[in-house]
Amino acid sequence: MxxxxxxxxxxxxxxxxxxxxxxxxxxxxxxxxxxVPELSDDEAIVLAKRRDSEIENGEVEPLSHTQLMARLRNAG
Structure with missing residues (x-):
């Protein structure tokens, strides 16, 4: 199956x-x-802002849900 x-x-x-x-x-x-261990609200906000900045600056390219799921399926 x-x-x-x-x-x-x-x-x-x-x-x-x-x-x-x-x-x-x-x-x-x-x-x-x-x-990932649970983050405090403050830690989560800092992390979210950092990741948003990385996307905005072109340091990383975001994946759509479809792209992520395809990669995970192909990794196994």
Whole structure:
């Protein structure tokens, strides 16, 4: 079964069951997919402003959700 087939089946689940599955999958991932430790509101604002500046200055190129998901699918 491929990812598209699995996704099709998973989307038939209730929202609660999909959320539980998503949490289970997320927790199963290892480095480099570890969740960043929670940031304080002030730290999150500083980080968001820095990332916005990096985009505005052309230092990084943002990805759309579609591009990110395609890269993740091709990485595995």
């Amino acid at each position: 491929n990812i598209e087939q699995i996704a099709s089946e998973v989307l038939k689940l209730s929202p609660h069951d999909r959320a539980m599955l998503a949490e289970t999958l997320w927790e199963s991932l290892e480095t480099p997919y570890l969740v």
